[in-house]
Amino acid sequence: MSSDGCGKEDLQEDIRMDSGIESYISIVTSEEPREPTSDSIGPRDKFSTGEERLDSAYTSSSITVESLSDIVEGCTISSAEDVQAKMPELSKQENLLTTITEDGDTLLHLAIIHEDIFISQELIQLFPKEALDIQNNLYQSPLHLATYLNLKHVVTMLMKKGASLELQDQDGNTPLHVACQHGQLECVTEMTRDLPPSSLAPVLQTQNWRGLTCLHLSALNKQHHIMKLLMKKKADLNIQEGTAGKTALHLAVELHDMTSVKLLLKEGANVDAPMFNGCTPLHLAVGRQDAQIADLLCQFGADKMLRNMEDETALDLADGNNDILALFPFDDIQILGKSVKSF
Structure with missing residues (x-):
């Protein structure tokens, strides 16, 4: 049987992120960023990729992190009054609003990374629409970061x-992919609430670099x-992921997830959908010795005689497995294309 065959355990998606939080700290406090230690867990750990950063699609500004610190000198991140006093100055220097650090982060990226909702909302109001979609060196937009951190109010704004909603990060994930993977129902709701079907459909069909759509990640x-929410939004139940056609x-x-199986079948998912190697969901259920799910698939009309590329039913x-064999009555067995019952 092929390596992508019916008995293979499924891949699990991992998300890698980067923060730029050290740059943010240096802007606000004018202190040198500290090297992370093995016993410290903070924003850098939460967003670290463990890999060399990618080049940004945007050209770095000549304004350095050090010069940015002069703009917010004496302004603490938690002081609303100080920020409000500083906002008029920022609004007069629009170039600073779209300035990016050496990590590709704008001031908005950094405010979101620091999970400061007030400053994030103020910057969103000041930023022109185009600047909201600037991606950092890991191709993360502010919406990606707000989703990673489950900042519902920032996502809404x-x-x-x-x-x-269509921008993809270095793993090919849109913000909606991120929310679906991490179970952030409120973020998914906010992202899909007001989008017309014509705008949402391309996002629901988008595959990340592992070939997974939002529905795949949710499953x-x-x-x-x-x-359930994606189904209400008319997500394609039968779209295949890009590596094995699942x-x-x-x-x-594969996950023995009876709840998802029932949900998908009741909503009209194709019970006999083949993978690239011809395996149907019934092949997978039987190959994993899951009699309960195999029985449910048969109740929904699964074709027991379909063959995969290995010519296996x-x-x-x-x-x-007697429990599974019981699902295949004698008169369903065929030899040379003829039912045993007819002999």
């Missing part, structure tokens, strides 16, 4: 201001409420 992470139903079967994968 960004969406109302017209931030793009992989057993995010049932998000799956649908969300295949993924749910689901019955061929039963491996002597």
Whole structure:
């Protein structure tokens, strides 16, 4: 059987992020960033990729982190009065609003990374729409970062201001992918609330660099409420991921996730959808010795005689499991294309 065959455990998605938080700290406090230690857990740990940063798609400004610190000198991140006093000065220098650090972060990126909702909202109001979609060196937009950190109110403001939902980060994830993976139902709701179907459909069909759509990620992470919401938004239930051709139903079967399997089948997912190697969800259920899910698939009309590229039917994968063999009545067995019953 092929390496992508019916018995292979599914891949699990991991998200890598970067913060630029040290740059933010140096702007606000004018202190040198501290090297992370093995026993410290902070924003850098939370967003670290462990890899060399990618080049940004944007040209770095000649204004350095050090010169930016002069702008906010004496302004503490938690002081609303100080920030409000400083905002008119920033608004007169629009070039500073779109200035990026050596990590590709704008002031808005940095405010979001620091999880300061007040400053983030003030900057969103000041930023022109185009600047809201600037991506840092890891191709993360402010909306990506607000989603990673589950900052619902910032996500809402960004969406109302017209931030793009289609931008992909270095892993190919849109902000909606991120929310679906991490089970952030409120963020998913805010991102999809006011988008017309014509605008949302391309995002729901977008695959990350692992070939996974938002529905695939929701299924992989057993995010049932998000799956229901995506279905209401007309997500394609039968779209195949890009590596092995699995649908969300295949993924749910592999995870032995009865709840997702029931949900997908009741909403009309193709019970006989083939992977690139011809395996159907029933092949996977039988190959994993999951009699309960195999029985449910049969109740929804799964074709027991379909063959994969190894010329195997689901019955061929039963491996002597009596509970599964009981799902295949004698008169369903065929020899040379003829039912045994007819002999």
